[in-house]
Amino acid sequence: MSVAEEAEEEVLQDRADRHVVRAGATVRHAVQPWTPAVHALLEYLADAGFAYSPRVLGVEPGTGGAPDTEILTYIEGESGPDGWAKVVDEDGLRAAARLLREYHDTVASWAPERPPVWAGGATGAGGPGEVVCHGDFGPWNIVWDGVRPVGLLDWEYAAPHPPWYDVAYALEYLAPFRDDEVCVRWLRYPVPPDRRRRVAIFAEAYGLPDTAGLADSVIEIQRIGLDFVRQLAAEGHERQVTMVAEGHLDELAERIRWSEEHRHLFD
Structure with a gap:
């Protein structure tokens, strides 16, 4: 990680089993046993032109016994608890349904x-x-611009x-x-x-x-x-x-x- 990225590091999630940080334009968290499957899926979606999934940038080897770290692109927008208000709006509800259908297709x-x-x-x-x-398709895992989805996060399930x-x-x-x-x-x-x-x-x-x-x-x-x-x-x-x-x-x-x-x- 560069000095500039370290200066911009922001904790996005801090559970005992899942520590996620933003570093510049990237998102980083520890590799899990299912990470290779998720990366294969995300790489397929990127190749298929699905615009809403994060892109895989690589895996950084861990040091001193620490696990390896996966590196994904950061998607700008509102997510997490902010997502609930987006789907109260019926336009946001429709947009979420269309996003899910586009992903399935x-x-x-x-x-x-x-x-x-x-x-x-x-x-x-x-x-x-x-x-x-x-x-795990809930409003918290959609990235929003107003009531328009711009991303879909957290593919671990x-x-x-x-x-x-x-x-x-x-x-x-x-x-x-x-x-x-x-x-x-x-x-x-x-x-x-x-x-x-x-x-x-x-x-x-x-x-x-x-x-x-x-x-x-x-x-x-x-x-x-x-x-x-x-x-x-x-x-x-x-x-x-x-x-x-x-x-x-x-x-x-x-x-x-x-x-x-x-x-x-x-x-």
């Missing part, structure tokens, strides 16, 4: 020669009816699934599948949202023929998410171990219960 043609190995142990780029899903996996995951947060108090107090809604309308807007912008089965798909994704946290904790992943120790599985189970009891708000 782009990645559908990916056929890597060497099967990538993803977080959680899945391999390959998907069988019939599957694509490599982003896996990418893995092969049917496209509805990403659609349902996104809808949990974009409909959203949360109670009125959470929507108004935390998710930037001025009044409780019309969830059924928002599901329909997303479905149309993504290109679905209707909204049939989407609420059930979201609940299924919530159950899969709970099981995935439990799996990663059992494998010793630090973040998920902490989540389980802090009772996060109970919180996820409560979200599932709420979704089941309030399905009528979405169908």
